Amino acid sequence: LVVSGPSSARAEKRTASLTVPVELGERGYPIYIGPGLLEAGAWCSHISGRRVGVVTNEVVGPLYLSACVAALEGAGKEVVSLVLPDGEEHKSMKQLERTLDFALESKLDRASCLVALGGGVIGDLVGFAAAVYQRGVDFVQIPTTLMAMVDSSVGGKTAVNHPRGKNMIGAFYQPICVVADVSLLDTLPDREFNSGLSEVIKYGLIRDAGFFEWQEANVGALVARDPSAVAHAVEQSCRNKAAVVAEDEREAGVRATLNLGHTFGHAVETCSGYGTYLHGEAVAIGTAMAADMSRRLGWIDEALERRAVDLLRAARLPTSAPRKMTPADFLDIMAHDKKVKDGQLRLILLKGELGSCVFTPDFDTAKLQETLHAFTTTTAALE
Numbered sequence: 040l041v042v043s044g045p046s047s048a049r050a051e052k053r054t055a056s057l058t059v060p061v062e063l064g065e066r067g068y069p070i071y072i073g074p075g076l077l078e079a080g081a082w083c084s085h086i087s088g089r090r091v092g093v094v095t096n097e098v099v100g101p102l103y104l105s106a107c108v109a110a111l112e113g114a115g116k117e118v119v120s121l122v123l124p125d126g127e128e129h130k131s132m133k134q135l136e137r138t139l140d141f142a143l144e145s146k147l148d149r150a151s152c153l154v155a156l157g158g159g160v161i162g163d164l165v166g167f168a169a170a171v172y173q174r175g176v177d178f179v180q181i182p183t184t185l186m187a188m189v190d191s192s193v194g195g196k197t198a199v200n201h202p203r204g205k206n207m208i209g210a211f212y213q214p215i216c217v218v219a220d221v222s223l224l225d226t227l228p229d230r231e232f233n234s235g236l237s238e239v240i241k242y243g244l245i246r247d248a249g250f251f252e253w254q255e256a257n258v259g260a261l262v263a264r265d266p267s268a269v270a271h272a273v274e275q276s277c278r279n280k281a282a283v284v285a286e287d288e289r290e291a292g293v294r295a296t297l298n299l300g301h302t303f304g305h306a307v308e309t310c311s312g313y314g315t316y317l318h319g320e321a322v323a324i325g326t327a328m329a330a331d332m333s334r335r336l337g338w339i340d341e342a343l344e345r346r347a348v349d350l351l352r353a354a355r356l357p358t359s360a361p362r363k364m365t366p367a368d369f370l371d372i373m374a375h376d377k378k379v380k381d382g383q384l385r386l387i388l389l390k391g392e393l394g395s396c397v398f399t400p401d402f403d404t405a406k407l408q409e410t411l412h413a414f415t416t417t418t419a420a421l422e
């Protein structure tokens with residue numbers, strides 16, 4: 040499978056809101072992007088039932104729960120809320136069970152709606168709870184991190200982690216709308232913001248050369264969190280993700296390309312203990328490893344590998360693996376990757392020009408070994 044995509048238009052000054060549709064027929068929905076959307080509350084009109092359960096965490100709750108509840112009550116909803124502990128280690132069966140207990144204790148019925156107010160951890164967990172509670176209730180994604188706005192709130196991959204692997208227990212289940220209120224990013228710490236940039240860079244590398252070039256030219260504005268640069272990055276990321284998801288909702292083929300760097304990255308997250316590396320940091324390391332392996336295979340030239348690594352570093356992301364990890368650590372965890380088919384590892388690797396990649400089991404495994412050794416015996420393959 041080979042994919043490459045359209046280049047993106049130049050960013051314009053933007054303050055207004057816009058909508059990106061996710062075209063999935065009866066499961067389709069809008070992504071609203073703009074400042075002030077949470078409070079404005081227009082999104083509440085998507086919710087048909089009267090009772091709503093808002094789930095957030097103990098960091099986001101004090102910041103935005105009251106605005107969310109006020110918007111819902113203003114729209115005539117009866118609102119109950121649950122505040123979960125913060126952190127990747129709580130994207131767990133235990134907190135899923137707590138969320139389902141809350142839904143039952145609050146007497147939420149099949150017409151009720153769950154609202155995920157938080158980053159990717161809350162979005163993934165609450166989405167999974169919505170998928171299984173009474174065999175499925177509506178849910179709304181209100182992403183509050185860059186990671187969640189550019190990636191996790193869109194596309195319906197919901198899950199909790201297992202100690203042996205990321206997102207091992209989950210479902211494909213789409214929200215009824217996504218509310219990306221970019222003003223909520225004002226309170227997000229820089230390390231978390233930069234983590235989200237890792238997935239933004241991914242879209243450029245796998246399918247949107249023009250977007251990658253725009254990022255190279257604007258990475259300073261992005262890390263400085265210039266509002267129009269951030270709004271453009273969110274919009275263009277959502278357009279890329281929505282297009283891939285519309286083509287392949289359940290990852291039969293092209294959707295796997297959204298996993299660039301994730302086979303290595305998930306191994307880093309699992310081996311280091313959830314939360315040690317942020318998801319985007321682990322994906323950045325994994326992307327550098329995928330670029331290294333692609334170059335060793337002769338599928339990309341050194342200049343393209345250099346550009347990928349330079350952009351990741353300019354976004355203040357790590358590109359070397361944890362010192363304590365061995366090639367065997369990577370291989371053990373990668374053997375459980377969800378893309379493994381009949382025991383065969385399949386990887387997303389860069390191939391050809393910028394913006395093109397392949398999802399393939401056909402690679403020289405000696406090159407994989409070389410990459411694993413390069414990243415575990417030196418601080419970085421490409422200094």
Ligand SMILES: NC(=O)c1ccc[n+]([C@@H]2O[C@H](COP(=O)([O-])OP(=O)(O)OC[C@H]3O[C@@H](n4cnc5c(N)ncnc54)[C@H](O)[C@@H]3O)[C@@H](O)[C@H]2O)c1
Pocket residue numbers: 096098099102125126127130157158159160161163183184185186187190191192193194195196197205206223224225226227228231234317318319
């Ligand atoms: N479903 C998907 O397609 C998909 C895509 C990408 C990532 N993910 C998953 O998403 C998770 C990572 O998401 P994340 O990076 O958002 O992490 P996160 O949800 O843990 O949020 C990061 C941190 O920022 C805090 N926070 C959130 N919003 C804030 C705000 N506005 N102001 C201040 N602090 C805020 C959180 O409490 C947390 O401490 C991982 O579990 C990853 O696997 C899923």
Ligand SMILES: O=C(O)C(=O)C[C@@H](O)[C@H](O)[C@H](O)COP(=O)(O)O
Pocket residue numbers: 190194196205206238290294295297298301377
């Ligand atoms: O939406 C997708 O498809 C992705 O792969 C997006 C990834 O960024 C995300 O981290 C996703 O949760 C990974 O899914 P998994 O199937 O590898 O667990």
Ligand SMILES: [Zn+2]
Pocket residue numbers: 190238301318322
């Ligand atoms: Zn990811």
